[in-house]
Amino acid sequence: MKLPCPIVGPKPYHHGDLRRALLEAASRVLERDGPNALSLRAVAREAGVSPAAPYHHFKDKSELMLAISEEGFDQLYDFMRQSADPDAPPMERVAAIGVAYVEFAKAHPSIYRVMYDRSRDLEALPDKAHKAEDGAFSLLKKAMIDRGVVSSDQEVDLELACIAAWCAAHGLAEMVGFRQFDSLKAKMGGEKAFLAGVLSHLGMFGQARNRG
Amino acid sequence: MKLPCPIVGPKPYHHGDLRRALLEAASRVLERDGPNALSLRAVAREAGVSPAAPYHHFKDKSELMLAISEEGFDQLYDFMRQSADPDAPPMERVAAIGVAYVEFAKAHPSIYRVMYDRSRDLEALPDKAHKAEDGAFSLLKKAMIDRGVVSSDQEVDLELACIAAWCAAHGLAEMVGFRQFDSLKAKMGGEKAFLAGVLSHLGMFGQARNRG
DNA sequence: GCCAAATCTAAGCGTTGTCAAGATGAACTT
DNA sequence: AAGTTCATCTTGACAACGCTTAGATTTGGC
Numbered sequence: 001m002k003l004p005c006p007i008v009g010p011k012p013y014h015h016g017d018l019r020r021a022l023l024e025a026a027s028r029v030l031e032r033d034g035p036n037a038l039s040l041r042a043v044a045r046e047a048g049v050s051p052a053a054p055y056h057h058f059k060d061k062s063e064l065m066l067a068i069s070e071e072g073f074d075q076l077y078d079f080m081r082q083s084a085d086p087d088a089p090p091m092e093r094v095a096a097i098g099v100a101y102v103e104f105a106k107a108h109p110s111i112y113r114v115m116y117d118r119s120r121d122l123e124a125l126p127d128k129a130h131k132a133e134d135g136a137f138s139l140l141k142k143a144m145i146d147r148g149v150v151s152s153d154q155e156v157d158l159e160l161a162c163i164a165a166w167c168a169a170h171g172l173a174e175m176v177g178f179r180q181f182d183s184l185k186a187k188m189g190g191e192k193a194f195l196a197g198v199l200s201h202l203g204m205f206g207q208a209r210n211r212g
Numbered sequence: 213m214k215l216p217c218p219i220v221g222p223k224p225y226h227h228g229d230l231r232r233a234l235l236e237a238a239s240r241v242l243e244r245d246g247p248n249a250l251s252l253r254a255v256a257r258e259a260g261v262s263p264a265a266p267y268h269h270f271k272d273k274s275e276l277m278l279a280i281s282e283e284g285f286d287q288l289y290d291f292m293r294q295s296a297d298p299d300a301p302p303m304e305r306v307a308a309i310g311v312a313y314v315e316f317a318k319a320h321p322s323i324y325r326v327m328y329d330r331s332r333d334l335e336a337l338p339d340k341a342h343k344a345e346d347g348a349f350s351l352l353k354k355a356m357i358d359r360g361v362v363s364s365d366q367e368v369d370l371e372l373a374c375i376a377a378w379c380a381a382h383g384l385a386e387m388v389g390f391r392q393f394d395s396l397k398a399k400m401g402g403e404k405a406f407l408a409g410v411l412s413h414l415g416m417f418g419q420a421r422n423r424g
Numbered sequence: 425g426c427c428a429a430a431t432c433t434a435a436g437c438g439t440t441g442t443c444a445a446g447a448t449g450a451a452c453t454t
Numbered sequence: 455a456a457g458t459t460c461a462t463c464t465t466g467a468c469a470a471c472g473c474t475t476a477g478a479t480t481t482g483g484c
Contacts, residue, residue, distance in 0.1 A: 171383025
């Protein structure tokens with residue numbers, strides 16, 4: 001019984017494309033049962049294959065997780081790009097990128113967990129996400145250049161500004177859901193206002209900083 | 213064979229104080245074998261008891277991890293406090309707190325991992341770390357007040373500034389070790405300069421922002 | 425049509441978190 | 455001082471996990 005899968009990549013043997021199917025199964029498990037339930041066996045079960053089948057497409061569990069993580073970074077980049085209107089003023093564009101980053105993490109918390117669990121294990125972001133010419137990092141870099149944040153040492157300072165922005169967005173993305181902030185969110189009239197308020201305090205995102 | 217443990221709390225029965233011993237064993241395992249090796253059984257093994265013994269002191273694994281996490285936040289606070297000279301200018305004090313935060317995470321990466329793995333699972337920081345009158349968060353708050361960052365809506369804006377700072381420090385702490393930044397660190401002449409550079413871009417830490 | 429390679433299954437190893445049942449020994453009662 | 459109580463710890467077991475090996479099955483190339 002061969003599954004009809006006309007858009008086959010380099011691995012259209014028995015199953016059709018088990019590698020692709022596993023990644024989609026993983027995504028389903030992640031959305032349904034959360035990141036703690038994402039075991040290699042659970043993914044295989046969800047895809048309808050034996051627990052050992054994934055080992056023909058991924059060296060071990062951590063390589064599967066890495067692939068899931070990389071897909072997540074791709075999706076994150078897509079969302080950031082489509083949120084950053086290239087015709088908008090650079091200031092707004094940078095802010096839009098920051099908001100998009102945090103909103104993605106909030107909309108897909110399980111994926112985001114896996115993305116950074118892997119990155120912390122490997123002590124690096126996926127090269128695809130960071131180095132790629134059309135990756136998320138270079139999107140931010142271009143917006144930063146347009147905004148003109150550089151000072152004396154342009155090359156280094158630009159890089160630093162982007163890294164600082166990424167770190168700030170990541171920290172906020174991981175902590176924005178913490179219950180300690182609930183009362184403040186309520187006091188501000190919603191999480192959206194809270195988010196904008198915090199971002200306004202983070203240098204590179206904040207045109208709102210001198211509004212008070 | 214009773215262990216001599218004169219400073220007994222409410223549980224000085226067979227072992228002496230297994231709860232304390234387990235936390236110390238966990239700390240040893242963490243430093244020696246890293247966060248991925250921190251299993252309930254490994255901790256019990258390190259403490260020299262059976263795998264089921266911890267269940268008389270912790271409801272389940274996640275409660276053990278939470279206790280470890282809370283101890284970590286205590287240590288973090290101690291380090292932040294002793295790094296923030298109360299007689300220093302408020303500006304420097306805030307910056308010192310930020311540097312201390314990141315340096316703690318860098319010095320004890322395994323503990324820091326457990327601290328935030330638990331927090332993410334529970335979607336909250338330990339109440340002890342956040343609410344306590346003498347906790348790390350209120351230390352930051354006081355320094356922020358002295359520095360005078362508040363704008364129109366003082367109460368809310370102060371809270372936002374502290375949250376933003378915490379998020380930024382956390383993001384930086386988790387990402388500062390990523391290998392993608394190695395070349396930039398080298399170009400800047402060391403990780404210390406890199407760290408200061410990034411912090412200077414993060415609004416609430418940066419008196420260096422207008423130095424360029 | 426056949427062979428070699430690729431793919432998947434079956435079975436099993438060692439480990440993990442967790443639980444129920446029993447052994448142990450300190451503390452309280454009388 | 456003996457016996458009871460009860461928190462503490464051990465033993466043994468279970469299901470689920472990551473991973474490995476051996477074998478069955480299908481595919482593509484000759």
